[in-house]
Amino acid sequence: xxxxxxxxxxxxxxxxxxxxxxxxxxxxxxxxxxxxxxxxxxxxxxxxxxxxxxxxxxxxxxxxxxxxxxxxxxxxxxxxxxxxxxxxxxxxxxxxxxxxxxxxxxxxxxxxxxxxxxxxxxxxxxxxxxxxxxxxxxxxxxxxxxxxxxxxxxxxxxxxxxxxxxxxxxxxxxxxxxxxxxxxxxxxxxxxxxxxxxxxxxxxxxxxxxxxxxxxxxxxxxxxxxxxxxxxxxxxxxxxxxxxxxxxxxxxxxxxxxxxxxxxxxxxxxxxxxxxxxxxxxxxxxxxxxxxxxxxxxxxxxxxxxxxxxxxxxxxxxxxxxxxxxxxxxxxxxxxxxxxxxxxxxxxxxxxxxxxxxxxxxxxxxxxxxxxxxxxxxxxxxxxxxxxxxxxxxxxxx
Numbered sequence: 001x002x003x004x005x006x007x008x009x010x011x012x013x014x015x016x017x018x019x020x021x022x023x024x025x026x027x028x029x030x031x032x033x034x035x036x037x038x039x040x041x042x043x044x045x046x047x048x049x050x051x052x053x054x055x056x057x058x059x060x061x062x063x064x065x066x067x068x069x070x071x072x073x074x075x076x077x078x079x080x081x082x083x084x085x086x087x088x089x090x091x092x093x094x095x096x097x098x099x100x101x102x103x104x105x106x107x108x109x110x111x112x113x114x115x116x117x118x119x120x121x122x123x124x125x126x127x128x129x130x131x132x133x134x135x136x137x138x139x140x141x142x143x144x145x146x147x148x149x150x151x152x153x154x155x156x157x158x159x160x161x162x163x164x165x166x167x168x169x170x171x172x173x174x175x176x177x178x179x180x181x182x183x184x185x186x187x188x189x190x191x192x193x194x195x196x197x198x199x200x201x202x203x204x205x206x207x208x209x210x211x212x213x214x215x216x217x218x219x220x221x222x223x224x225x226x227x228x229x230x231x232x233x234x235x236x237x238x239x240x241x242x243x244x245x246x247x248x249x250x251x252x253x254x255x256x257x258x259x260x261x262x263x264x265x266x267x268x269x270x271x272x273x274x275x276x277x278x279x280x281x282x283x284x285x286x287x288x289x290x291x292x293x294x295x296x297x298x299x300x301x302x303x304x305x306x307x308x309x310x311x312x313x314x315x316x317x318x319x320x321x322x323x324x325x326x327x328x329x330x331x332x333x334x335x336x337x338x339x340x341x342x343x344x345x346x347x348x349x350x351x352x353x354x355x356x357x358x359x360x361x362x363x364x365x366x367x368x369x370x371x372x373x374x375x376x377x378x379x380x381x382x383x384x385x386x387x388x389x390x391x392x393x394x395x396x397x398x
Contacts (some may be wrong), residue, residue, distance in 0.1 A: 015353025035325025160354025282378025322375025
């Protein structure tokens with residue numbers, strides 16, 4: 001019976017608290033805005049990591065693979081000689097197409113200086129030398145201009161790169177290395193890593209960087225996803241070569257771990273530091289609420305209301321304010337940043353990578369959950385003070 005009575009008292013006191021909120025609108029608004037700021041910043045920062053992870057994890061398909069030199073973790077540290085490339089392209093697990101041959105592209109990856117459109121400063125941009133088969137290995141489409149012609153100083157530009165750097169419109173000329181290049185097309189790779197790259201003919205690029213016949217990686221399209229195991233076993237057990245084989249999706253997902261992990265750590269630190277500030281705001285707000293309702297709480301206690309319902313009412317009010325603030329902050333983060341395109345440094349190859357902020361449902365739940373935790377912590381001490389307040393002393397207060 002006493003449990004039912006406690007529930008009824010808790011509901012009654014809580015509803016009474018909420019009815020008095022308009023009289024404490026200024027203090028309540030400060031608490032809501034503080035929580036909204038915490039959640040908005042936290043979700044926005046973490047959405048960067050989600051965007052980078054999605055960009056890299058979505059690169060490639062189940063039937064595509066990348067081959068590097070044994071011991072290499074990235075293209076920048078890999079060197080493949082002609083005999084390595086020949087052994088790779090001869091593998092029967094690689095798909096073939098009339099007029100193209102083996103769907104395998106031996107590629108070079110270098111970093112060049114370009115001017116960022118947003119700041120006017122120079123930044124590292126990825127320039128990739130590819131073979132004609134690359135257009136059949138990768139999933140992409142030309143959205144402006146045409147593909148480069150083999151043997152010419154021509155480049156095509158990913159959609160994200162064209163927006164990130166100056167002077168990458170179709171028809172523009174660039175000075176890369178010792179040569180001048182003409183931009184002849186812009187392509188869309190569906191929001192994946194190639195969108196941040198510039199592509200040219202590997203045969204033209206190699207002599208500029210004294211690579212002769214060597215390449216750094218071979219990207220291949222297999223006959224089926226199931227052919228990967230046989231392809232990998234064939235190359236890693238071949239005594240003539242020392243090669244490392246990975247699915248393309250696995251390769252880029254691994255590259256994203258360090259970058260996204262660093263951003264998540266920074267986001268967590270920011271969330272905690274801002275949360276501490278919001279926690280103090282919540283505590284002060286709820287202490288003010290308790291102080292303004294001192295005689296009201298004492299009257300309820302004198303009428304027979306127990307201390308437990310008073311504690312619950314204060315905690316519910318604090319968490320309600322936190323919930324509203326968290327929801328506002330999450331909504332602002334979603335509508336302001338979800339899908340917003342930006343670029344950052346990929347520390348694996350020291351070049352820029354374009355990505356889109358990705359505010360996921362999980363991040364929204366995390367942000368609102370963090371606000372509720374802060375609201376709960378912010379209401380505990382004021383609630384205890386309200387419960388322990390002597391009835392006679394409280395009734396004498398103005």
